[in-house]
Each structure stands twice: as structure tokens, then as C-alpha cells.
Amino acid sequence: MLSEVAEVMSEEQFASSSPIGNGSKRGQLRSITRLYQTVFRWFQANTFSPKFLASPWSHPVFGYLVAMLGQALAVTAIILIVHGLPSFRFPEAIVLLIVLLVAFGWGAGPSLVATLVGAVLLTFLFVPPIFSFAVAQVVDLFGVILYLVVGLTLSILASQTQQARYRLEVLSTRLETIFEAITDAVFILDAQGAPPRVNAAARALLGLAEDEQIDTTRAPSFDLLDELGRPLPYEAWPEMRLRRGETLQGEATADVLFRARDGRTRYLSVSGAPVYNAYGAMHGAVLVCHDVTERKRAEEHAQFLAEISTFLASSLDYTATLATIARLMVPRLADWFAVDLVDAEGHFELIEVEHTDQSKVQWAKELRKNYPIDPNALTGAPNVVRTGKAELYTDISDEMLVAMARNTEELALARQVGYTSVMIIPLVARSEILGVITFVSAESGRKYYSPDLALAEEVGRRAGVAIDNARLYREVQQARDQLDIILQSVADGIVVYDTNNRIIYANDVAAGMTGFTSVQDMMNTPSTAIVDKFALINEWKHPFPLSQLPHRRVLAGEREAQAIIGYHDTTTEQPERWSLTKSRPVIDEYGKVVFAITIIHDMTARILAEQRKDEFISMASHELKTPVTSLKGFTHVLQRRLTKLGDEQGLHFLARMDAQLDRLTKLISDLLDISRMQVGKLSLDVEAVDVDALVSETVENLQAATSTHRLIMEGRTEAQVLGDKDRLGQVLINLVTNAVKYSPNADRVIVHLSTDEDQQHAVISVQDFGIGIAETHHQNIFEQFYQVTDSEGKTYPGLGIGLHISQEIVKRHHGRMWVESRKGEGATFYVALPLINGKVTDELPDARS
Template identity: 30%
Template sequence: MWGTQPDVSPPPAPGQHRDSRPPPGGEGVQPEDTAAAPLLVVGAVDSEVEGLKAMLAPLEQPVHTVSPWSEAFAPLLEEEPACILVDARRDGLGGLQTAHHLRDHERARHIPLLVLVGSTLAGADLLRDKGLGTVDCLLEPLHEELLRAKVGMFIELHRRERAMRAALARAELAEAAAHESERVLSTLLGNLPGMAYRCHNAPGFPLSYASPKALELTGYSAEDFTSHRVHWVDLLHPDDVQEVWAHIQAALHSREPFTLTYRIRTRSGEERWVWERGVAIYGPEGEFLMLEGFVTDITVHHQAEQERERLLTQTRLEHSRLEAILQQLPCAVHIVEAHSGKTVAVNARTEQLLGHPMIEVRSIKDFVRYRAIHPDGRRYAAEEYPLTKVLLTGKAQPEEELLYERPDGSVRLFLISAGPIWNGQGKLQAAVASCIDITELKRTERHQAFLASVSETLASSLNYEDTLAHVVQRAVPTLGDGCSLDILEPDGTLRRLAVSHVDPARAELAWEVARRYLKGLNAPCGPGAVIRTGQPELITDFSEKLRTGHAIDAEQLKLVRNLGVTSTLTVPLRARGRTLGALTFYYCRNSAHYSQEDQVLAKDLAHRAALAVDNARLYREAQLAVQLRDEFLSVASHELKTPLTPLHLKLTALMRELPRCCEGDTRSQGLQRHVEVAKRQVKKMSMLINALLDVSRLSQGKLKLELEDTDLGEMLDEVAAWFAPEAVRVGSVLQVETLTRVTGKWDRLRLEQVVTNLISNAIRYGAGRPIHARVTVEGDVARLVVRDQGIGIPPEAQERIFQKFERAVSERHSGGLGLGLYITRGIVEAMSGSIRVESRVGEGSTFTVDLPLSSPPPDARR
């Protein structure tokens, strides 16, 4: 509310006209003549006419003369003379006739006439009688002053008449212009997209004028406002009233126009945003009279602006988020403009990878200033970069490896890919490339592959000298131009175990240096010093001064010079706190040096080599210890078995004698039981000693078999009969199922040992439940199956129980040495058979032995 341009006149109130006057010379109005009005003299006597001209000369008006009435009058009358003088002093009738013609002429009837007549009064009366109605007449004699006075009066009247006509014409034009201006203003106000207004300086600022658009803007008509049924302030949103009033007060104080944006509520309750431009009108004394201005609906524009601000805020947020993500990405990202290749966005990681600031690019050709190189050292052409390929083809470029030479001389390997960015119209807008530095990854991959290969080589044989020689061969050229391995001997001397070099001739020089000068651990540098201190040694510049200082004699200096070593790296072979030797790597080129990664790889290689050496030595020592143990067990078993045999015989004899010699003695039965227990313990000890002896024989491969035709079913029946009392004693029922004549070429005693071990195990772990044993035939295989329903065996222990000194349960829950199943498998495999177990914890175990048959048995059962 309350706004318009200050230099635009306010519109008139309804029914009023503007009091405006167009300037002189406006359209349709000629300006007043500044030249003197001409005088017209009509006479018949030339001399008298000239005398009149002389009398009128002081008036400084042009004088035209003409003879009595003729056609010559018409052009002269067009000039609107100020006065026409008719000289009738000599020719009264002619002058009278001329006067009549002038009165009847359209152009001359309003021009003043001055008739000059004779001195006789009769002449004047004659003129009046003719009804000429002349303005005036002069009688002879003529007085110049009076003549000039009369003519001057007519001249002045003529001038005033012309001025009046011009004024009237201007007034008519001004009125017409005012009506046109009012019409144009009314049309404009009716078509403006808003409401023009005028309001008085009174409480509530009541409107004295409102344009017709008020109805469309507010729902109230102009008359609603001008009749004061509605006040504009009533339409203002309550939250905006204070701010609107503050802006108006500030504008009144500064006497400047004001511009407002606020909300109103229409007649229907709709909320609208409006824009107002207004100005204060002041009186002659500077007093504030009224406000005039213009108000228009900007709701749609405001909503669009709010949406624009929302989208702009969202865009800024997305841009900030994208920028943050871009900068936090672990890879380099480079976005360029389509066609030109100019950089649009880039993260800090990109410059870190390149090693230099981004290059200013104005066209694709400028990409040649980057430093990518081919494997052969050639620089990339501009169109070979993945980004430029996208710009030229519009196609995504898959990942590729790219070598980049940085300003510091280092060459890095990048993994880079690029793709297009299209706009909404499907046109190429930009291209983006992502890049990561895979130099270390590739180096690590090569190192890991190298170490894996070395580990495979080291694990391929326990002959460490051969495997280490292969490792030295593999180390070249991965870790240098040459490599040598020196081993510490038990006597404290060094022995060069292996040498490798890219140049075989220099390899021979390295062997020669070792043969002559590799003696002990007292050397100031090299393998001896590294073995002595246990610390790696890196010589980055093997200079001439260093060679001379460490050479023992001229011959050694010559050999070292011919070898051409420029840089060395020596690492110790340490395992379990002992230094076993040293690996030496060396370059014979000034341009090559050992990096931190190379040192880590060399240490890892040395550690693996040391473990291989140590493991080989431990294996040899373990083999020797096992051999000594087996020899001891063999001797001990024989020595222990020797006294048990007579002891067993004595106990048997004592059991026979006790009933006879102690007949009737109540202590006889007690002694009998003690002897039986002693006999069982002697038998158990004998079995343990036999087991130890069997282990020794199996370990040495000296288990001897006495093969003969043996019936497996008969063997199972005999062993089951032996163990039946023991099964009853623990609460188990031993059930046996066999076929007749299941015969094979087997060692009878050893087979008896197998069956005994399996049934004794079933009784021991059967938990007092039934035990099933059976012999079947499956093709050309005899099968012995022993199944119990006891505690079972965990899956992870089912393979382990066939090893020496192994059990499925703790020693506290089971006696014995843990050798029964080991010996059983050894015996079965020695007879070309196999043994396996199936078991679940808490559900028992099933042992199955398969032995080859010598002939197919009959199907009869017993």
C-alpha cells in the first residue's frame, strides 16, 4: 500500500478534470505573429494615396495600396489587415461602392473600416443612410495625429483580437488534451496488474482514491475503500503491520519514496503477498498531506522466489556436500568442461598424486603439458589421456594403468578411469576421471608374489642348502643386480653357500672374493659384521674411499673394483634368537638405490630363509632324537620283557599249588585272588612292553609279518570268548556275528592283536552298553566291524586317535599309553588293509577294518 513514482502526477479524483494548459505553439495552434499587421489603403488618386502612406509611416506598419474594388483585393485580404482605409474624398460614389463590397466580403466583414470623406456633412450622412455600418470616418481636412491615432487604435484592437483567438484555441486544445490524458490514465490504471491509490494523512490513512483493480487484488471494490467501509490497514497481516509502519515512518522522515513487501488477507480470507511503491505528497509549507502509490500481487512471484531460494539453498548444500565428499575421497577426482577440457572441479588428492599444481587448460591440446609416459618412456599425446578420450568420443573409458613422471623425478603408477557427464538434453556437459596411486600396491603384490614363491621353494625340501641356493637365484633382479648367502659354521667361520648375479662373470668374482677373504666375524662391515651384531647394514654409496679403506690388500681391492658394487644391503638370518648367516644384496649401477620397501622385503626374505634353515636343523635333530628313542625303546622292551616271562610262569605255578598246599585253609581263596591280580598285571605289563616294542619296530620299518592262511571269523570268536568275562564285569553284552571261513594271507598273531585292541577299546569306552562285532565280505575284501554305544569321539579327534600317544579323552579317564590304535593301523596297513572310524559324541563309535581276501568265502553263516 502507499506507493508510486514521485515524478508522476497523481490521478484526478472521479468527476474532476486536470487544469493543464499546453504551451503556445502546441499541436493545432499557431504562435502569435510578431510582425506588424498590414494596413490596406483604397483610393483612386495616386497622389492622395501616397500622402496617406506618408502620414501612416510613423506607425511602422506595412501599407498596401489598391485602386477601387477589383480582383486584386482577394490576396490582400488573406493577410488579415488591421484596418482598411477607403479614401472617398474625391470620388464619393466610388468609395461608397468599395465600402459596400468590403462589407459583403467573407474575409473583410470583420475588418475595421476607416472611410475618409469630404468636409461636407452631407457626405457623412450619406454614408450612414447607405447602412455601411463603418467603424469610423474622418472628414477633411485630415489631421495626421488624429489619423494615426484612429489607425493605431484599430491596429491594437486587431492585435488583441488575434491574441484572444489564439488563447481560445489553446484552451480548447488543453481541454481536449486533458480529456485524452484522463482517458489514457483510466485505461492504464484499469489494465495495470495492481491497484493505484491516494490516501489522506489521517488516522488509518483512509483512501480518497483507489483504481478499479482494487477488487481483483483484495476482493473489495474501490468504493469500499473510498467510502471508508474498509481500511487498508485492516487487510495487513498482523505479523507484518509493525514492519510496514516502521518503513513508512522512515520514508516520511527521510522524504524518500518507499518500497514494501508484505502480506494481506483478502475478502475471502486468502493470504497474498503484495509489493508496494509509494511517496509522500507535501504542501507548500512542507506539511505532509497524503500518500500516493501502487500495490500489486506478487504471491506467485514470491512463491517462485521462495522455491528458488529453497532450490538455491539445496543446491548450495548439495554443492558443499559434494565438495566435502570430493575432498574426503581417498582417490583423486578431476572434472573438466566439455569440448575445452577446462578444469571445473578437482580435489586436493589430485595435486598430491601429480606432485604439482593443476595445469591451466584452455583446450584439449593443453593436456600435452601433463607428464604421463608410456612404458618405453614416450610422453602421452594430448588425445591419449582418458579424460580427452571421453571428451572426443563421449564414451566411458575403463580402468587402465598409467605411468606418471613427477617433477621430483619419481615415476608413479596410477589406476585411472574416466566417464562422461550428460545434461538433461543428452548433450555432453563434462567429463570426470578418478585415479588412485597403485605404485605401492603393485610393489607389494610383486613382493608378496616373490615371497610366496620363495616360501614355496623353501617348503619344497628339507635340504636347506639346495633350497637357499634357489632363493638366492630368485632374489636377482628383484632385490638387486647380485645376491650372496653366507652361513655361520659351528666353528665360527663363514661359508659362502650361494651367489647369483645378472652377469655370470661377476658371479665368479663374488665367489673368488669369498674364497680368499671371507674368513670370520671380525670384518668392519659386510656379512661378518652383520652376523656379529645381528643388525642389518645399508651402504648407499660404495665409494672408492670405502673400497680402499676396507680392502686387505691390493688384490682384494682389484676384485672389488671389478665387481663394480655401488650400493649394498646386508640382512642377518635370525631364528629363535640365533644368527645363522647373512644375505647380501647389491647393485652395480649408480642410478639404483635401496628404498625402505626394499629393506622390508629383504628382512622378510631373510627371516623366511632363517626359519627354513632352523627348521631343517630342528628336523635333523628331531630325526636323530627319534632314532635314539626308538633304539632305547627297543633295548628297554627286550630287557623289561626278559624277567616278566619267568615271573608269569611262577605265578601260574603258584596258582596250581595253592589249592593243594592250603587245602582247608580259609586264607587260600584270598591268596588265590591276589595271585590272579598279580598275573593280570604281569600280562598288562607284558602287553605294554610289546606295544612299545611294536612302536619301535613300526617307526624303524622293521615290523615283521608271518603270513599264513588265517580265518578272520574264527579269530573274532576266540578273542570275543577271551573278553566275554571282562565285558560282563563292566555291564556290556558282547554280540558277535561272523561268516564261515573268511580266510586270507595274514599274520595270525598280529591279526589277533588288531581284534584284541578294537574289542578292548569298545569295552573300555562302551559305557556298559551292548557291543556288536561282525565279520562280512564285501567283494574281495574281508570286513571287520566293531561298534559300541558309548561316549563317542569328537570329529576333531577322529584322525588324531590313530597317532602315537594320542587319546580321544583325558588320561584321567583312560589308562594305557595311547598306542593301541596307532599299532592297530600300522599292522592293518602292513597287511595292505585300511582302518577307519565313524562316531558321534554320546552315540558311540564304529571301527571298520578292511583286509584283502585270498579266496572268495561261501555265503553260509554260523
């Protein structure tokens, strides 16, 4: 072909070089080339390799050689036949036979060549004149043409038939490949009862070898059951329904349980349809089995786990719950089911065992008593507990029983049980192994596989969590009962409030203190109703604001709150009672207050005693004031007389007497102030007070009275406060005199003036460099009559009322007083008073009144 193309190209070049007729010659060459290409493609498309020859003899080129050699041999055979049988008149038949054979073997292309070669040879050798291609008679010419027509027709028909056969073989091969590759089991049924044709999936389902066919003369090697596990009548089998002409599609699809003789079970969704011929007669059917085992098992497992979870959540008595779970397992998932819990030493306790035969259950329990689990065993429950991994024994052989048995009697008992398959699952909760659950298949012959193990492990996890929750609940209940016993035995009332101000716990003491006969009655009454039936007062007999109740202050955000509250029931004749109420919050992991715990300590006896004491002190103070005043007057009279007489020694004694009378007068004044405070009658002469001037004047007066210390004044406030100038001066005098008193080895006291960061308060601090105050006393030193108990502090006598009076005066000025000190490092007392341009301005009328 390349040579022909070359010739064509040379001709085109020649034509293009000639100045005359270039266009016509180029067109002729193009037509010849297209004709050649068309003929070549036709021969290529109509030539194929025969299937009956092996490579390389199956190459298409050999078809053309066979066409020519075959016709040569055929003509030779004809010559021999004519020579032997002169009467032979059909030489074309042998040549056409060769044409037909070549057409079947290599296609229309080689057979066309065979036809032409045969025509040439017949014309040359048999048509007169012989050995010439000329045809003398019309009849002979007509015979040659007829031969060519018949040869061409045979070539085309034979070639097309063979090609159709080849295409059918290819299609059949493809269909067979697809048929075998289908993952669903496919059965092609024959209406005449021949063995059905099956694919690989069907053979795997039935357990057949690759070249094995279904033996229709024997009973089926499997059973079909309905969704409830009941045997399906043979007439209702999908195959029989198809043979009756039913179509199994859509809602008519059959769902069956396939159970082989070896115990294998698969859930199948069966569909199919009859196959009819052109005349409407059924000559077979196609049946397709889609394996839905995994889906069915997943649905069953999900439903089963849902039932398990429902029972596990229904009770916190895990013993009863496990008994219910065991009854669910048998016989649904096991023939034997057992639960063993393990203690810290590795010893197993049989909690539950279940079997359909209760006599066997008792037998199993007695067997466990006689043959307890060996904690050191290398396999089984001990190994599961040690490793935390489940064990699956799909097939239990007799050799395994022999290996596990500790003696011949135990081996005989194991054989009596008839183990088929076993699963041992750990009970796990919070990464702790609580025990094991054991699933045993025996008389049912069921085999456990990986999906069963996954289900059992999930049951084990949920059961482990349920057991752990039940244990925790029992421990919490025990702890709660113990705590309740402790709280009920406490002498103080205890009440717990939630964030909605609702009482969620109270002890008997609290119920009794609030007038209830039982805790339940108290908890059933709203806390607001409880408060409303009482008249509440503070220490000064004033109404107690409900917003200042300690538990409400804690729920509002305070870290701790306490108050002394007096109360009496307005609905009864109950006498007035007093209590010290303290509240603290309970905070969750997010720092949010969830409860308020309130402790109510009855102080009625103490308050009544203090009231009697205060009444006595008040009466005594008033009674002492008159004779002290008289003594003071007589002392002054004696001083004037002795001065005239010049009696220095008498004057010295009188001066000492006068100083003691001043101390006694101050003591009586302090006691009277305390009495006034306790009854709420401490009067204040409210006015605008210049802080800097007040402090400067007080420091100057005190400096004149002391020679041991320098009183240093630092800073300025340049501000005013609203208050009683004399009472504020009393506070400052008390702080400075204490600073001098408790710093005997120092020589200075610093009084500092400033305002706070918000410019809302004037801050006065008095700093000494004396013995200091331990931190344990910081809160207590402001209490009435409190004195430091250490040996060094006792060297400075006093009644412990000065700081208490000072703090009460500061409180009544809406201020605050505190101390900063360490033992041996001196002390600094602070007083913060609201400025006159602060919030107190709005309270000016009330303060003055």
C-alpha cells in the first residue's frame, strides 16, 4: 500500500509540474485514492480471524492465501474428476464450496477473492476456447455471470452469518461475566424441570463447588423460614410461586430466612419474574436473592439494644435488672447466659445465670460453687478481666474442652453442657473492669461470629454502665443517709435553698425553730410564706429588711453572709427568739451559685442574758455617774483649798485621784454609749465636717497630752463628710491613743489622709509601729468586750469596748473600718467615710433626724 501511495504522489508531482492539464489529472488521482481507501476499508471490515485455528495461523492474511490455494486445488480436483468422469457437468459446485468455506472461515473479503479466482480459473480452463479468457458463446458468458452472482451472494450471506455468530458469542461471554459478577444470588429456572442455572453468589449461598450443579432429584439442602422463624410451606417458596406465574416485585417481594443444613442463616429479599416466549408460553423464570442479613441484623440489634437500654434505665437495682436482661438473652441470643462480678482480689461472684430449663439453672449454680473460676486461668473470664478484651470461640471442639478442664469430672460436666460456641465479654465502666458476661450456645447449635460479638460487647458496655450507676447511686444514698443522720443530730438548724429561694432540705431542728411539726411540712410551705408569718427585727430592735436575709444575700452573689435576727410568730403566742444566721453558697464547676446553705444557731438565751447585762450596765452607769460627778466636784474643792495651804503632797494625791476619776468617767461614758447603741438611741448631731480640720485639731490636742510619741500627719483630703464632729473625733482619739498605748518601744504614730480611687470616700489611717495584731484576731477585735488572749497583749489592760464603739459610730456614718497588721510589725487602722458630695447627700434629712 505504501508503494501505491508513493506512485500516486509521484503522479501528482508530475501532474503539478506539467503546465497543461494539471487540474484534471489531480482530480483523477484523488478519485482513484478515495476509491482505493474505500475498497481497502471494506476488505478490512469484512475479514476476520477464524476461531478454529491457533495463532499465528488465525491471521486474516492466511484467509486470502487459503482463498487462492483452495481454488487452485478445487480446479485441480475438477480436472481430475472430469478426466475420470467425462459426464461430470457441475464443476462450479466445487469452486462454490471453497467460496462458502472461506466465507465461513475468514469472511466476505477472502471469499470474494476466492470467487474471482474461481471465475478466472473456470473461464481459462473450462470455457471454450480453452486456455483463453475469451468467451465464445453467450450461454457460457451467462454461466460465468451466474457463477459470480451466486459466489458473491454466498460470500456475503456466509460472512454475515459467521459475524452474527461471533457477535453472539461475544455478547454471551459478556452476559456470562455480568451474570457471574452479580453480587446477588441469581437462579435461572427452566419450565421443563432442568437444573436451574446459578451464578457464583448463588453457589456460595448453597455451598456448591464452582462446577457443581443443583441436584433436582434430591430434597433441598436448606430450609426457608418466614420472618417469625416458622418453616415456610413448600408451596409458598418463591420458586414455586414463580412457576405458578406470580411476579415477585415491589410489595410482592418475598422476605425469607435461609437456613442451611450446616447452621448458616441468611436473611434474603427474593424477587423474580416468569419468562415467556413469543407465543406467550412460559419457558422459565429468573429468581434473584438479595442478601439483607446485615441490615436485618442491624435492625434486630438496634431493637434489641433499645429493649436492653429500657430495662437498664428502668431500675437502679442492678441485680433485678440483670435478671431481666438474662431472660431477654435466653433463648434469643444464647442458650446459657451468666453474669460474674470480680472483686479487687480477682475473685468472681456469680450474680446471674439463665437457661430455659430452671432445673439446669440450679444445677449450674451448684456447679459453680463446687468449681469456682480460677483467677489465674490463662483463658476465659480471668483473661478477659486482665486484658479488657472480649473472647470469641466460634467452634468449641472437644480438644478445647480437654485443654480447659482441670480434672476428668469437670471435663465430663463440660461435655454434658454441650458447648457449641461461646462469647465472654468484659463489663466496663469508667475504664474499670467490673466483671464479665458469658454467652453460651449449646443445644441450639448456633454459631457466634463477629457481628454477634459486636452486639454482645455493646450489651456489655451498657450493662457495665448500668451496674456502675447503680453502685454509685447506692453509695450516694448511703452517704446521703449518713449525712442526714449527722445533720439531724446537729443542735443548729440547717436549711438549704435553691436559686429560686425554695427550700430543698431542712433538718428537724430548723423545722422546730420555725414552728413546724415536721420537716416535710416545712418543705411543703413556700419560703416566702414562712418569712411572712414572722416579725423580724435586728439587734437594735428595728425591722429587719428581707433583702438582707443571709441566704438571699448569698444567692445575690455574696461569698458569705450572717446576721443576728430576732423573730416571733405573729400567728401564735410564741415568745420572741433570737438566732445567729450564717449562709454560704454552693458553687458548681462553672463558678455559678446553685444552692445556699444556711445554719441557724439559736441565741435566745445569750441575747436575753446580754439584754439583762446591758440593762444592768445601763442602770449601773447611770447610778455611778452621779456619785462620780460629786467626787469630781469635791476633788476640785479640795484642790483649791490645798493650793491655798501650799500642800504639794496633797495636791499630788488629788491630781492622781482626779486622773482616775477621769478614767472612770470615760469608762462610764463608754458603757452608756454601748447601752444607747444596743437600744438604737445613740444620738448624732449631723453637720458638714471638714475632715482635714477635724483630724488636725484632734492630733494637735493629743500631741499636747503625750510626750513619748510624735504624731505625724500626712496628706490631705480637702473634702467634707456629713456626720457628728464629736463622735468622729471620739473615733480618732480612740485610734490614736491605742496606737500610742500598743507601741511602747516606738516613738511615732502616722496619721494619713486621702481619698479612694473613686473620689467617693475620705480615708483616714492611723499607723503605729508596735506589737501588731495576729491575723486571727482581725475580725474579732471589733466585737464587744473582745480582748487579745496572747501573753503580750494581756500586758495592756482594758475592757475591749473602744474599737467596738468606734466601729459602731463609723457604721452609723455609713462608713467602714478595718485593720491591716501582722504580729510584731505594727498595725494600721483605716476609717473610710462617704464624702458630702457622694451618695450620702441624698440621706441628709434622715441623718439629721
